[in-house]
Amino acid sequence: MSEFDLIIVGGGLAGASLAVALRDAKLSVALVEQRPPQRSVGWDARIYAISPANAVFLDRIGAWKHLDRERMSRIAAMQVFGDTGARLDFSAYESGVDELGWILESSLMACEFWEALKRQGNLALFCPAAPAALAFTPDAAALTLADGQSLSARLIIAADGRDSWVREQAGLAAWNTPYGEQGVVANFACERSHRQTAFQWFRDDGVLAWLPLPGDRFSMVWSTPDAHAETLCGLPAEALCERVAAAGKHRLGHLELLTPAAAFPLRLMRVPQTVAPRLALIGDAAHGIHPLSGHGINLGFQDAAELSAQLKAAPAWRDIGELRFLERYQRARKEETLLLQGGTDALRRLFAADLPGLPHVRNIGLGLTNRLPLVKSALVRYALGSL
Numbered sequence: 001m002s003e004f005d006l007i008i009v010g011g012g013l014a015g016a017s018l019a020v021a022l023r024d025a026k027l028s029v030a031l032v033e034q035r036p037p038q039r040s041v042g043w044d045a046r047i048y049a050i051s052p053a054n055a056v057f058l059d060r061i062g063a064w065k066h067l068d069r070e071r072m073s074r075i076a077a078m079q080v081f082g083d084t085g086a087r088l089d090f091s092a093y094e095s096g097v098d099e100l101g102w103i104l105e106s107s108l109m110a111c112e113f114w115e116a117l118k119r120q121g122n123l124a125l126f127c128p129a130a131p132a133a134l135a136f137t138p139d140a141a142a143l144t145l146a147d148g149q150s151l152s153a154r155l156i157i158a159a160d161g162r163d164s165w166v167r168e169q170a171g172l173a174a175w176n177t178p179y180g181e182q183g184v185v186a187n188f189a190c191e192r193s194h195r196q197t198a199f200q201w202f203r204d205d206g207v208l209a210w211l212p213l214p215g216d217r218f219s220m221v222w223s224t225p226d227a228h229a230e231t232l233c234g235l236p237a238e239a240l241c242e243r244v245a246a247a248g249k250h251r252l253g254h255l256e257l258l259t260p261a262a263a264f265p266l267r268l269m270r271v272p273q274t275v276a277p278r279l280a281l282i283g284d285a286a287h288g289i290h291p292l293s294g295h296g297i298n299l300g301f302q303d304a305a306e307l308s309a310q311l312k313a314a315p316a317w318r319d320i321g322e323l324r325f326l327e328r329y330q331r332a333r334k335e336e337t338l339l340l341q342g343g344t345d346a347l348r349r350l351f352a353a354d355l356p357g358l359p360h361v362r363n364i365g366l367g368l369t370n371r372l373p374l375v376k377s378a379l380v381r382y383a384l385g386s387l
Contacts, residue, residue, distance in 0.1 A: 001142070001150040001151065001152050002030070002124070002149070002150070002151050002152070003028075003151075003152045003153070004028045004029060004030045004124070004151065004152070004153040005027040005028045005029065005153060005154055005155070005320065006027060006028075006029055006030070006153050006154065006155040006156065006157060006311070006320065006321075007029075007030045007031075007032065007141065007143055007151055007153040007155075007156045007157065008029065008030070008031045008032070008156075008157040008159055009032045009131055009143070009156065009157065009158055009159060009160050009165070009166050010032070010033065010157075010158065010159035010160035010161060010164075010166075010283075010285070011031055011032075011033030011036075011037075011113075011114070011117075011127065011159075012110070012159060012160075012161065012283065012284075013048075013106065013109055013110060013113070013283070013297055013300060013301070014159050014282050014283025014284070014297070014300035014301065014303060014304055015031065015033075015157065015159025015160070015282070015283065015304075016031070016110065016113035016114065016117060017057075017058070017061065017063070017113060017300075017301055017304045018157065018159065018282060018303075018304035018307060018308055019031050019113075019117055019120070019123055020061045020062070020063060020113055020116045020117060020120070021057075021060075021061045021304055021305065021308035022122070022123075022308055022311065022312070023061070023062070023116070023120050023121075023122065023123075024312075025122065025308070025311060025312045026122075026316070027122065027311065027312075027320075028122055028124075029120075029122055029123045029124070030123070030124045030125075030126060030151055030153065031117065031123060031124070031125050031126065031127070032126045032127070032129050032130075032131060032143070032145065032151075033125075033126070033127045033128075033129065034127070034128055034129065034130050035127070035128055036114055036127055036128075037107055037110035037111050037113075037114050038107065038111075039107050039108075039111055040105065040107050042258060042259065043105065043187045043213065043217070043219075043258050043259055044105035044106055044107045044108070044259075045185050045186065045187060045219075045259045045260075045262055046105065046106035046107070046185070047103060047104070047105055047106070047185070047187070047211055047213070047219035047221075048103070048104065048105075048106055048109075048296075048297045049075070049101050049102070049103055049198070049211060049298075050101055050102045050103075050104060050297070050298065050301075051101050051298050052097070052098075052099065052100075052101060053298075053302070054297075054298050054301040054302065054305075055101075055102055057301055057302070057304075057305045058109075058301070062116065063109070063112050063113060063116060066112050066115075066116075067104065067108060067109065067112055068108060070214055071104060071105060071108050071214060072102055072103065072104040072108075072214065073102070073103045073104075073196055073212045073213050073214050074092075074098075074099040074101075074102055074103075074196055075092070075099055075100040075101045075102065075103060075196060075197075075198050075211075075212065076091070076092050076093070076099060076100070076195065076196035076197065077089070077090060077091045077092065077093075077100070077195070077196065077197045077198070078090040078100060078197065078198045078199075078200070079197060079198075079199050079200070080199075080200045080201075080202075081199075081200065081201045081202065082202050100198075103198075103211045103212055103213060103219065106297075126145065126149070126151075129145050129146070129147065129149075130145065130146040131143055131144070131145060131146070131165060131166070132144050132145055132146045134156070134166065134169040134170070136170070136277065136278050136279075138277075139154075140152050140153060140154060140278065140321070141153055141154075141155065141156040141278040141279065141321070143156060153321075154278065154319060154320055154321040155278055155279070155280065155320050155321040155326075156278060156279055156280075157279075157280055157281075157282060157307075158170070158279065158280070158281045158282070158285040158286075159281075159282050159283050159285060160285055161283070161284045161285060162174075162267075162269055162284045162285070162288050164281070164284075164285035166279070166281075166285070167271070167281060167285050170276055170279050172271065172273050172274075172276060172279075172281070173271070173272060173273070174269055174270070174271050175269065175270045175271075175272070176267050176268070176269050176288070177267060177268040177269075177270075178265065178266075178267045179223075179266045179267055179268065179290065180225060180226055181206060181223055181224060181225055181226065181229070181265075181266045182223075182224065182225075182226055182229035182230075182263040182264060182265050182266060183221055183222070183223050183229075183263065183264050183266055183291050184220070184221070184222040184223075184224060184229050184232050184233060184261055184262070184263045185219065185220060185221055185222075185261070185262055185263070185264075186219075186220050186240070186244075186257060186258075186259055186260065186261040186262070187213065187217060187218070187219050187220070187257075187258040187259040188217065188218055188219075188220060188241065188244065188255045188256060188257060188258055189215075189216060189217050189255070189256040189258055190216050190217065190218055190252035190253060190254075190255055190256075191216070191252060191253025191254040191255070192216070192251075192252045192253040193216055193252075194210070194212045194216070194218055194252055196212050197212060198210065198211050198212060199248060199251065201247065201248065203247065205224050205225065205228050205247075206222060206223045206224030206225065206228065207222070207223045207224075208220070208221075208222045208223075208224075208244075208247050208248065209221045209222070209223075209291075210248060210251075210252070216252075217258065218252065220244060221291055222244075222247075223266060223290065223291055226265075229263045230263075232261055232263075233261045233262070233263050235261070237257040237260075238257075240257060240261060241254075241255040241256060241257055242255075266290060266291065267288055268288060268289065268290065268341065268345055269284075269287060269288030269289075270287070270288075270341065271285075271286050271287060273330075274286045274287075274329075274330050274333070274334075275323065275326035275327060275329060275330045276323065276326075277321065277322070277323045277326075278321040279321075279326075280307060280326050280329060280330075282300060282303035282304055282307060283297075283299075283300035283303055283304075284296070284300065286303060286333075286337070287299060287337050287341060289340060289341050289344055289345075290344045290345060299336070299337060299340065302333070302336070303333055306329060306332050306333055307329050310325075310328060310329055310332075
């Protein structure tokens with residue numbers, strides 16, 4: 001049996017970033033992943049908005065400087081539109097910051113993490129590998145892989161996504177609330193420059209977001225009811241371009257499809273307990289959130305940042321798998337996660353509700369916020385630290 005200080009199951013963005021963040025720790029680390037990441041042909045359909053706080057985290061672990069700047073776009077401004085004409089504007093310049101965030105491809109980050117992992121001296125990479133059995137004793141977590149290899153560690157990290165195998169094996173509950181919606185994603189070339197502006201529309205048929213990509217391109221995320229999502233994914237390229245352009249009031253002119261539309265189901269997922277003896281959850285294994293806020297992977301990166309900091313600060317005599325030690329991580333991440341989950345869910349339900357007079361009230365609120373600089377500035381400052 002191979003013994004380690006900790007085992008990370010799942011080499012996606014959250015799990016890989018945690019492993020890289022531990023590169024200078026006096027800990028032996030194992031990472032178990034079923035398949036290595038691959039660069040997409042053309043533009044990746046999976047696009048993420050990265051907050052400045054998480055750009056700092058990625059820079060601190062040595063990844064940010066190696067990312068291809070020609071595949072990234074800063075967010076200089078954001079325009080949010082209500083369903084009856086109200087709008088809310090955010091500007092990096094007016095807020096006194098360089099950018100509100102960054103837009104980049106999932107595979108761009110994943111491949112950079114992977115290159116770093118292959119060079120990491122304190123890490124053993126098990127890939128391709130799949131977990132088959134998990135057992136806990138008072139002193140260790142024992143993981144058996146599908147090929148028969150046995151691994152043991154003081155701590156196991158579940159970074160294996162929303163349908164986490166590790167979480168299920170450990171018996172930790174996950175409360176799922178389906179939204180009856182899907183997130184439809186696609187990338188487009190546009191006739192007019194987006195000027196590094198992100199756009200978001202709250203519509204009768206869901207929440208539509210256009211996120212700026214380098215050049216005259218953008219990535220779309222349309223959170224919409226299941227039936228409409230299926231319609232969008234079934235449209236021919238030209239019809240989809242016209243539908244998306246019209247939904248955005250033709251703001252960026254004629255559109256050309258760069259990547260086929262794809263959809264994924266949306267659900268709110270709450271995990272009441274994200275730690276247990278010898279176990280901690282991070283990323284999508286620990287929480288699920290509606291994409292309208294753009295918080296998903298940013299929460300995962302902050303999980304990795306907090307947990308790696310606590311692990312590196314632990315004295316040599318400390319048992320890193322002890323529940324009392326892990327509860328510090330859970331407490332540190334609980335407030336932000338609950339706040340963002342609750343706030344995003346409430347906002348989504350507010351604009352999805354169809355009650356008499358409600359559209360008028362919610363759009364008055366949106367417009368009023370746009371005329372209160374101090375409130376807007378507070379929102380921006382919070383977003384810079386936790387998006």
